[in-house]
Every structure is written in structure tokens, then in C-alpha cells.
């Protein structure tokens with residue numbers, strides 16, 4: 001079998017990350033433990049800030065062979081930098097006026113360096129997958145051909161289930177080639193016995209097809225499909241890009257549409273199963289997974305991505321832990337917060353520009369248990385400055401994140 005080689009190709013044993021439990025988040029108090037928390041009470045969903053090579057290595061003892069579905073949307077080898085938009089209510093047609101912050105970089109000295117990055121991570125994902133699991137690797141023309149050879153080697157050529165083409169459209173500066181408007185998802189299964197829920201992803205037949213079958217019983221060479229049940233989608237999918245989906249936009253670059261992830265999750269996982277995204281960016285996969293009743297592991301190496309995911313996961317309604325690699329610090333702000341506490345109501349007084357704030361009403365000085373949260377509205381408007389606590393406050397701790405992504409922490413002993 002042909003294999004891909006390059007001078008630095010190797011699979012060293014990765015060093016596991018030293019993970020620190022930063023916070024437990026109970027979206028709007030959902031699942032918040034009213035008594036003292038015990039290890040059994042830990043949420044089943046986890047968000048990690050760290051290099052996924054080390055994070056995945058740290059997860060092996062607990063999760064090897066136990067993840068039912070992995071979606072991976074790594075940098076594509078575009079050699080670009082992707083800033084994040086952090087402003088609100090800006091005119092989309094005037095990019096020069098957008099308020100930007102660092103997003104993530106997709107910069108490589110050469111293709112060898114990129115393959116050195118991708119290969120060991122794909123190998124770890126293979127180890128983490130359950131025997132019935134599948135990996136969806138999302139790339140485009142820059143590196144998909146190389147990745148396919150790597151996956152053939154790691155999974156076996158016969159384990160390629162689909163090569164899915166995601167089609168979209170939008171403006172492009174290209175004038176001397178056809179507009180590049182599709183991505184590739186390479187789907188590999190761990191074994192021949194894999195989950196595929198055809199009925200969960202059926203879609204209506206094209207009205208012309210229905211008309212043809214209804215008018216001529218000989219259409220389709222005598223085989224009449226179950227028109228009412230709908231069809232299993234082809235391996236080319238059209239979903240609009242997030243730039244066109246105003247309700248989904250977080251400002252995080254290269255965010256993927258929820259509908260794309262929904263189809264993947266419905267087809268290749270079941271409710272209650274464990275799914276993972278170790279390049280989670282704005283958190284699209286964990287959010288859709290939470291909505292569909294799947295448990296999730298999600299990771300990103302940038303604080304902006306993890307913070308964006310954390311805020312977005314409030315919509316998922318499921319409690320989750322936030323853990324970070326000890327070597328990566330959350331940026332701290334020198335600003336302070338003034339607040340008042342009246343019974344169960346916390347009121348912030350003239351805070352700096354905030355993106356998010358949360359309250360632990362019974363701070364134990366070790367693990368922050370976020371019982372209530374407020375976020376800056378996604379389109380326009382101001383962040384709420386008042387939060388109602390679910391229980392009587394004891395030792396109140398507030399954590400806030402400024403629009404620039406820096407954290408402020410304040411305590412109040414009641």
C-alpha cells in the first residue's frame with residue numbers, strides 16, 4: 001500500500017498535559033449542586049484549554065477506545081492569520097471599522113511542519129475512538145490529499161466511509177481560477193461495525209423526483225423508493241456559511257454552521273454517547289452535541305476560542321467543566337469590579353466593557369462553581385449587570401471577562 005513519507009515523520013509518545021480544573025459551569029444554575037459537591041457530582045461534559053496533543057495524551061487513561069464520534073476541523077494549511085471580530089452592531093460591509101482581536105494562526109514553514117502537526121494528532125484520535133466510532137476530518141484543497149493518505153495508513157484504506165463535499169457560496173477575490181467554494185470531510189470508521197443512523201438524517205426527495213415517480217411507475221428502472229420516508233443525503237451537502245447566518249455568528253474566525261454539525265452528530269452518534277472536538281474554535285460541535293443530548297469533550301489551544309465556546313455553551317444548557325493545561329495561563333486584567341449584594345441579587349456598578357461575568361455564591365477558594373452567568377448580547381445591546389443567585393450567598397466570588405478577553409476576579413465574604 002502506498003504511504004506518505006517526509007523526512008521528519010515520526011510518532012513519538014506525546015507528553016500528557018498537566019490539567020487544572022478551572023471551573024464548573026452550571027448554565028443558568030442548571031444542575032448546580034446545592035450541598036457540598038462530591039467527585040460524583042462532576043459534570044460529564046468537559047472543555048479544555050490546551051494543546052490537543054498533550055490534552056488527548058492526558059485523556060488516554062480514561063477515554064482510550066471510548067469516544068463514539070470525533071469531529072476534527074484543524075487549521076487547513078492556508079498560511080493565513082485569522083483575526084476574531086469582537087465588536088457588536090458593526091456594518092459588515094466596512095471591515096476597516098471592525099473591532100478585531102487575535103483569533104488563531106494557520107502559519108507553517110512548509111508542508112512537512114504541517115504534517116508533523118497533523119499526523120500524531122490523527123493517530124491519537126484513532127486510539128481514543130470507540131470500536132464503533134467514526135472520525136470526520138474537515139479540510140479543503142490545501143491539505144486533504146495528504147491527510148487522506150495519513151488516514152489510510154492509520155485507520156486502513158478500507159475504513160474510508162465517505163469523502164463528503166460541503167458546498168457553499170459567497171464572494172471571492174479570485175479572477176484567474178474557478179472560485180474555491182467547497183470543503184472536504186474525510187470520514188473514517190474504526191471498524192466495519194460502525195454507527196450510521198440513516199433514518200435520523202433523511203431529507204425530502206426533490207419535488208421533480210416525486211413528480212416523475214408519481215407520473216410513471218417505470219421511472220427508476222422499476223424500483224420505487226419510499227417517497228414519503230425521504231432519502232439518505234448524497235455525499236455532497238449544501239449548507240450556507242456562517243457569514244450568512246446572522247443568528248449563529250460569534251465573531252470567531254472559520255466558525256462552521258450548526259446544521260453541518262447536526263447532520264454529522266445525528267448520523268454518527270446516539271443520544272447519551274460521548275463525542276469530541278479537539279479543535280473546537282467557537283464551540284459549534286459541543287453546542288450542537290449538548291442540544292442533541294450527547295456528552296462532549298472539547299478542546300482548543302487559544303483562550304479566545306475556549307472563552308467563546310464557554311459562553312456559547314450556556315445555550316446548550318448542560319453543565320460542563322473548564323480545565324486548562326497548567327502551562328497556559330488565562331490573561332488577567334488589572335481592572336477591578338465594584339458590586340453590591342442585596343439578599344440574592346448581585347449588581348455590578350460601572351464595570352469596564354465586559355463580555356461575560358459569572359458568580360459562585362459559595363466559593364471554596366479552590367474550584368469555581370459558576371451558578372449564574374451573564375453574557376454580552378451577540379448582535380447589539382448591553383450585558384446585564386444584575387444576576388439573581390439560586391441559593392443564599394455565603395462566600396461570593398465573581399469572575400468577569402472583559403471584551404478584550406482578560407479575566408477579573410473579585411471576592412466578598414458575606
Ligand SMILES: C[S@@+](CC[C@H](N)C(=O)[O-])C[C@H]1O[C@@H](n2cnc3c(N)ncnc32)[C@H](O)[C@@H]1O
Pocket residue numbers: 050051052053073074075103104252253254255256257278279280281282283284285299300301302305
Ligand atoms: C478551523 S478552526 C475550528 C473552528 C470550529 N470548528 C468552529 O466551528 O468554530 C481551528 C481551531 O484549531 C485550533 N487549534 C490549532 N492548533 C491547536 C492545537 N494544537 N490544539 C488545540 N487547538 C488547536 C485553533 O485555535 C482554531 O480555533
